[in-house]
Amino acid sequence: MEQYFNFNDELSGKIALVTGGTKGTGKAIADRLSNAGATVIITARNAPEVPDKKSHFIPADLSSATGTQKVVDQVLAKYGKLDILINNLGASETKGGGFAVLTDEEWEHTIQTNLLAPIRLDRGFLPKMVEYKSGVIIHIASIQGRLPLYDSTLPYAAAKAGLINYSKSLSNEVAAKGVRILTVSPGWIMTSSSERMMERIAESSSITIEQAAQSVMDALGGIPFGRAAQPGEVAELVGFLVSPRAGYLTGTEFVIDGGTIPTI
Secondary structure, three states: OOOOOOOOOOOOOOEEEEEOOOOHHHHHHHHHHHHOOOEEEEEEOOOOOOOOOOEEEEEOOOOOHHHHHHHHHHHHHHHOOOOEEEEOOOOOOOOOOOHHHOOHHHHHHHHHHHHHHHHHHHHHHHHHHHHHOOEEEEEEOOHHHOOOOOOOOHHHHHHHHHHHHHHHHHHHHHHHHOEEEEEEEEOOEOOHHHHHHHHHHHHHHOOOHHHHHHHHHHHOOOOOOOOOEOHHHHHHHHHHHOOHHHOOOOOOEEEEOOOOOOOO
16 A cells, blocks of 8 residues: 655644753754654753744753653643654763762762653653554664763663663553654764864864864774764654654664664
């Protein structure tokens, strides 16, 4: 049976939530979904620096159960359902130095933000998706779930590995109920925060921005494509995955890393 898709307005009528949607990759994803016709809600601790008239903003700290419940309650109260959930929020704020320098508090905060926040949001929105037998949840993980940097982001890598495993398990549970669960694992993305990091590395090491970028790629073992991803490139993959064109895809991890991971 042939299917025909409206590529310009394929998400019309859909309600989408993007966590961490005020900047970087999250903003690119929110813009991509909005341009495809979806009604987009974004959430983060701080409001966008430039007000976004296309998206409804909910301020919340998703590292706490209270924050996630606030988002669930407000979305369902205003819209009655959620069709697309993009669990994009992710952060690593722990110091480098390996296992010995990390405290319980640092481990707990990282796991709350990167693993428990999406789990809580899924638990809040899935019942309605199952009721309507329709919905897509995307977990934005990281190649560090498979390629951890133990000296700098150990808790983050562990949390993302847990998210990848959880996502696969959840997909097995709800696929027959009409809900698709997918994971997107980016490599290095050139966001504004990455650009600031390049500037700090260049200044502290008395090297150029280009040399700083190369040092990061070297730390990752190299990026065959020769550069970091742009936020819009990740957003384009997400836009396809949540669309009707990807209707048979579930339970799969999609790696977008320019060839960084050296294994098949």
